[in-house]
Amino acid sequence: MKKYLLSLFLILIICVPAFSQVQKEKTPKDKSANDSTNVNQEYSEETVFDSENLDDAESNTGGFVPGLLHSSKDVYTNNTSYAFGISYFKNRGYDSKYQTIAINGIEMENAVSGRASYSQWGGLNNVFKWPENVLNLNPATFVFGDIGGSTNYSTRASSYRKQIKATYSLSNRSYNNRLMLTYATGLLKNGWSVAACASTRFGSALNYVDGSSYTGYSYFLSAEKRFNSEHALNLSVWGAPVKKSLQGNSTQEVYDLTGDHYYNANWGWYDGKKRNARIRDTHEPVILLSHYYTPQNNKLQITSNLMTSFGRQSTTSLNWADVPDPRPDYYRYLPSYFADDPAMQAYYTQQWLTNEDFRQLDWNHMYEVNQLAANMHEQSQYIIENRVIDHFQMAGSSNVIVNLADHIKLMGGIDIRGYHQRNYKTINDLLGGEYWLNEDKYADGESPDNPYLLYDDLDNIGAHLGVGDKFGYDYAYNIYKQMIWATAKFSYKHIDFHVGLNGNVTEMWRTGYMRNGRFPDNSQGNSEKKILPNFGTKAGITYKINGRNYLVLNGQYQTVAPSIMEAFISPTIRNDYVAGLKNEKDMSADLTYIMNYPIVKLRVSAFYCKFKDVTDQFSFYHDDYGSFVNYAMTGIDKRNMGVEMGIEFKLGSMFTLALAGTYGDYIYTNRPNVTITADNGYDVLGNGQSQYTEQVYWKNFHVAGSPQLAGTIGLKFNYKYWFVNISANYFDKIYADMNPERRTSAARGTLSTSSEIYQQMIAQERLKGQFTMDASIGKSWKIHRNTIGFNLSVTNLTNNKNLVTSAWEQRRFDYNEYNVNKFPNKYYYALGTTFYLGINYTFN
């Protein structure tokens, strides 16, 4: 009877949201979609194996059923995190900004983007490992926790076991070689502990993507002093200077012409070498001082942090003046542009197929043009600009864990931080030319009444700029944030539950350092300051049926300040906020059933999340307008719901069969507004307005950014320090990210819904589902007290080159002819077969 009641309850809970036509959800698009996600991509090179035996799970005393440990033991996460990585899978479709990443209990998110930047500790895998993971809506001890879960790394020197470890890795992914040295003293008798790690990553000869390269160094030093049994102080410093060249993205026509899904338009031959125009240089070190207070009575634990991070990320890019677009895959250089002229079409096709100088950047031509201009003392026609982001952050936090009673545990903390990020462009290379003018030539003539429109920097009109000079834009984001939170956990015989509350205040404003001709009165100085109070609350209950069966219901409601990046209409040049800026509201719930038997482990969850009043902002260079065009969206509602399941069967003592997968449905549930502006004041719609707001009709269309259907089946072998792992994976329900403009009344005009043009215009592309296979093998040996080990993982064994990881509609629309194929979708493809071989030697 109990079982049937249980099943009824389960079905009801799962189905109610499914049948109700409520609103919600969309994952804001990946901001790096225009950059090289493939080249950026790194896989965790070590697979974790867990041979934990839960045979005695029920052998506890007094009928008290032990609670669940929410950790990396999760049977769904364990089997999917690596296997799904190739598809850019996002857990439950949530953007990474909905995950809280902490180190020593202090949040590491970038206050501007809301996302933690893993690249800050890239290459330091040996010291940033074994984090404490709290899945989804479960309560964490170190932070309040966002709806996508929380992760805490420890850099406490005494937490590293005494060792000297050398690791060499060989790969054909982002880089080819990695060397890493790790040293830890363990806790010394004098109370000191020291841990250090240094690594380098380099080499591109084996890379998939032509013209890509990667050179990275990483360092890490942590020192801890235990003053007595109650107090310890730890200082950690780390950083990872990385220089890499980026991959471009193209349309299917280009991929078909080149026969290469990894075609990269960013490079061209120069001086006998492949020179890439898009180089990203990042170095953003972190200094973290942590104090640990653990009084003798064991009832209390306080961790306090003082953290600063600073540094620079810069990305180069081509810019040009009064000359044709130098990028080889510009749409006017493609055969499809000449659909009406078969002779030209044949010529361009021939050039694409046979002429490498044609299908890659022509650096020599750019130098020639610039040198001719220099001879006449005219400005460079082509330059490389550097888009710089400098940041400085100070943060302090203090977290407490109190064991109030045997059954009650209280966690709480405060966090105060200030973040300053300055964004500007400099001239990186004049490419043989003499100087550059700080003018927007496209703005010229748009308004004869206002001759200053032309100038990005009114206080330097006519200046001849050289390498290193700022131009274009120069502004800063300023953010202060204070947060306080508390969570209480209660544990009883068959029931565990928790409640939590979080309050925070964000203050933000923009500071302009350049007076722009378009907005001379509100581009420089401080914008209005916005103060945005927010709160969050969470609760959950675990019904411990017995030591092997658990039922968990969790929920969370939170309001979130919009990211400052999304708060301004045109942040590069104006102090104006988006109209109708609101705090986002997220409501999330999940119901989980967990089963733990010696031969079978199962987790199945149904999840539901409503996102309301999400804000989004994206800018891109529109070559017809010759300007950056900004789309500011407000009031976006999305809904992510679905099921996920992981199950493992023990087959004897050596084999485990694992199945895991998720089926989700992530859709937009309302009609948000989009405000479109062009930085140079161009009349965007031809209706006499340089800024206009439209409603976007995309209710029930899919949110892009992750496969919504993914599954894996794997077989694991584990015996005497050998492991072999093979899995087959499937990905589907992959959608192209939409151009909101195509779903507006302005775009529809008076087309009938049944007209072919209209249907083409609003159709959201669904990419074909794809299979991949992965395998890995590893072994370690003890040699005296030392250990030597290797692991080899091969991803995408069948060399499937058709898995689209990102697809999006270009943000431009042909209002004249309604031809959606004029600006077709762009794609990134997952790499074919890749491998990662790691060899390590540890002196203990």
Added chain:
Amino acid sequence: MKFIENIKILVVAVLLLLASASCNKELDNAPFITFDGSANMTIAELLALHQVSNVDSYDSIPDGTIICGIITSSDAAGNCYKFITIQDETGGIQIKVDDSSLFPKYQIGQKVYVKCGDMVIGDYRKNKQIGFWVDGAMSGIASSQEDLYIFRDGLVGEEPAAIEISSANQITDGMINCLVKLQNCQFEDGGQLNYCDDGTSTSRNIVFADNSSIVLRTSNYADFAYTLLPEGTGVIYGILTTYNTTRQLVIRSTADVQLVNTHTETIASVDFSSNPLETQGWTELATDNTNWFYYAIRSSFAIQGGTNTTDSWLISPAYSNFGNAQIILNVDQEILQGAAPSKYRIYCSTTFNGSSADESEWTEITPGEVLPTEMTSNPNFRIAFRYQDSGTNKFWEISGIRFNAIVVR
């Protein structure tokens, strides 16, 4: 095993969720655009603001003027270049737009409002237009400013009813820039010349049945400029324009030209070289002795002599293979001179049962004219020759019949 039962429950729950999540929800549609306002002047009133003279000129339009009309032009085929023609119940006007490829946005049948208060009404060689007066001539709305002046309203509908014209003499000034339908007309050079001579916009003549004519004006940039003018007679749609005093028709595409050029082919014939009553399934029915007889010497069938009152039928077998073709019956016959036509009647039927003419429905037909297709397409289609007379001097001889189908060349 307990967990097996649990799995069963979960599988059911999961399947239910999947089923509900995967139902396709209806995708959103943006509303079509409408114009928030109304017209305050008719096109006729607008036209009246400007009087043409011997040179191109213009007049201003009162501030705030809004007109409304249905689009009749299209540059899809390239013949209407850089203008849109609209008309309401009172007249038509050309709007000059400095843009090409206007057709996806401004389709035939689209209702538009035009805010023309800032514009002028002028003429180009006496053809009235609205636009701007620049350097002594009419100039179009800049492509980037179309949406400031022209506002589409609602879904594309039907184009306005065309004014029917059967003679050039019927054309009036009020029809200029309106959609017209020239009836029963043909090209003077049909089958001989292209729409355009090489490299130049060209005028060709359209001739009506009364020999009056009108010019067809075609741009050499039209897609169909170098295709042959069709032969035949029929209707031609187009927008009536004027060039000084010359009325010109401008077609939107060759779909506007609907001429029929046909010939006939015999698809069935009977020559009575043998007795049809015996060999070809003909039926003879008569009310007295004066019957149809086979006139073997003349290879014909005839009715002759007698003084009785006569009602004699000669009924063909069924012709079941005419399909939907248009069929004309030709009859080789000889009739007594001066006889009343009411005596010699030809019918067709689809209901003859093979024995009784009275029980069938008969439709009278005239040789040389197209037979009703709904009858000729029936597999029981028959014709009948019926002689009715109460006097003497009967004579009607049929020596052959032919069914000719009309075939379009």
